[in-house]
Amino acid sequence: MKLQALSQSLVLLSAVVPLGLAAPTGNADSGSNPPLRASNEALVGYSSSEKTNSGPPPDLKYKFVPGQKEDPDVGSYLDFEKADNPQPIRGTTGGDDPGPRNYNYDKINSDKLAPPGTDSGQTINAQWPLGLSRTRLGLERSGWARQENTVVMPDATEMAGVDMRLEPAGYRELHWHVAGEWSLVLNGSCRIQAVNEDGQTFIDDVKAGDVWFFPPGIPHSIQALDDGVEFLLVFDDGDFSEDNTFLASEVFLHSPKEVLAKDLGVPISAFDKIPDDELYIFKGTPAPKDIEKQNVTTASGVIPRTQSYSYHFSEQPAHHVEGGTVKIVDPQTFPIANNFSAAIVTVSPGGMREIHWHPTSDEWTFFIRGQGRATLFSAPSTATTFDYRAGDVGYFPKSNSHYVENTGDEDLVFLEVLQAPQFTDMALGQWIASTPKQIIKDTLKLGDSTLEKLKTDKQYVVAGTRNKESH
Structure with missing residues (x-):
């Protein structure tokens, strides 16, 4: 009855002001402008089908894409x-949708x-496109x-991420973090x-593919x-915010000049031109091409090579597997980043990062190139499939299984980051293959062949071919 009453109310209201359209403009005293609210005659408890019929259903025109008519449990990627x-x-399963909708997002x-028929319930939100994050702009381009961070991904509690761009000669201001x-x-x-704490100095030039840790x-x-x-x-720290870093400009701004003068052994006038606000990202004098000109030497010397803050990961060859390549960096090769x-x-087109999980750490993932999808499975029976593009962040909690499948026509490249002293994972395929066959047959009913x-x-990445046939 409530639905019938609501239906009639909408019909009557549409006779006054068509749904979704603003009332026509005009002189309110002329009688042509309907009132803001309808009369109480809209409050009725019964309506015939003739009165509630708003006309023929919308004429939806669409075609199915390859794989869309398959058994939902097959779960092929649908290229919309x-x-x-x-x-x-x-x-x-499902049904048509006449809208309103955001077609760009759906595609x-x-x-x-x-979703595949194997999805069930709702896991955590394991996806955040950085394109939806507010961009903080630096000074003077x-x-x-x-x-x-957890503001946009509340369950990503162990790690947070920042994508930063500096124009030529641009600085990320002198700073430090609690993370x-x-x-x-x-x-x-x-x-x-x-x-560092001992007064040892460090300087290095790094390029695409290299890593650092402070x-x-x-x-x-x-x-x-x-x-x-x-x-x-x-x-x-998943709660980390770039807006809360300790900046050199802020330290000077919020320390009494008399104290600064005493601390540094200079006159108070030395601070007459310090910035009157934080700099954060700004342009400066281009760095000299000869790095030795900026290599400050102190009595404490330089940071030992074994504790270097940078690692030239770009020079490490990739390990080739059947469906792509893998490169690993962890404290075994980069000791300063001890966790x-x-x-x-x-991952080559059609290939897949094998189904796996990390027993001791959440996984923070950043998609660098291409497109892919992943299903996050959480015990006992919850599963959600997410689609990822370059610039997206993924997050997979500890011991929750997942894969990453290349759904595009170019290589899919992504970064997996763990909070762990060694990069490890458990692979579904290796586990099943390494368990006595009789146990697997009794449990999963898989045949001998x-x-x-x-x-x-362990495969890391497996090869495959996307199904391009029409259905």
């Missing part, structure tokens, strides 16, 4: 990119619009930064500099070289 009117239909998130900072250079190059409390600076730089920062372990994974094909070695 070129579909004029993608629909929330998979196999015999790039087909597993949200028409010097660069920008945008971040992901550890691990970084991957995405493109370009920059000069990084730091001083422990909590270690002051450092970053300046882009001639080609500018973009880098990814990962912090070991950061990471892998750069390249299937069991013989399983591999006891």
Whole structure:
């Protein structure tokens, strides 16, 4: 009855002001402008089908994409990119949607619009496009930064990330954090500099593919070289915010000048021209090409090579597997980052990062190139599939299984970051293949021919071919 009453109310209201349209403009005294509210005659408890019929149903025109008519449990990737009117239909499930809707979003998130039949319930939100984050702009077109943390991904509690760009000669101001900072250079190059607790100094030039790490409390600076730089920062605290860093300009602004003069052994007038606000990202004098000109020597010397704050990961060859490549950096090769372990994974078209989970750490993932999808499975029976593009962040909690499948026509490249002293994972395929066959047969009812094909070695990435046939 309530639905019938609401239906009639909407019909009567539409006779006054068509739904979704503003009332016509005009002189309110002329009688042509309907009142803001209808009369109480709209409050009725019964309406015939003739009165509630608003006309024929909308004429929806759409075509199914390859795989959309399959059994939902097959769960093939549905490519809605070129579909004029993608629909929330998979196999015999779902139904059409006349709108209102955001078609652009539906086209790039087909597993949200028409999820595989194997999805169940709702896991945490394991996806955040950095393109939806507010971009903080640097001074005088010097660069920008945008971040992901628990404000936008509440369940990503162990790690947070920042994507930052510095124009040529642009600085990320002298600063330090309460969190550890691990970084991957995405493109370009920059000069990084730091001083540790013992007064030992550090300076290095890093380029695309290299990584650095600055422990909590270690002051450092970053300046882009001639080609500018973009880098990814990962912090070991999901609540971390780039807006709460300790900046050199702020330290000087909020310390009495008399105290600063006493501390540094200079006259108070030395601080007449200090900035009157934070700098954060700004342009400065281009760094000299000869790095030795900025290599400050102190009585404490330089930071030992074994404790270097940078690692030239770009020079490490990739390990090739059947479906792509893998590169791993962890404290075994980069000791200063004693709890950061990471892998750069390249998946060929049709391939897949095998189903796996990390027993001791959440996984923070950043998609560098291409497009892919992943299903996050949480015990006992919850599963959600997410579609990812370059610039997206993924997050997979400890021991929750997932895969990453390349759903595009180019290589998919992404970064996996763990809070762990060694990069490790458990692979579903290796586990099943390494368990006595009789146990697997009794449990999963797999046949002998299937069991013989399983591999006891970890695959990391498996090859495959996307189904391009029409259905």
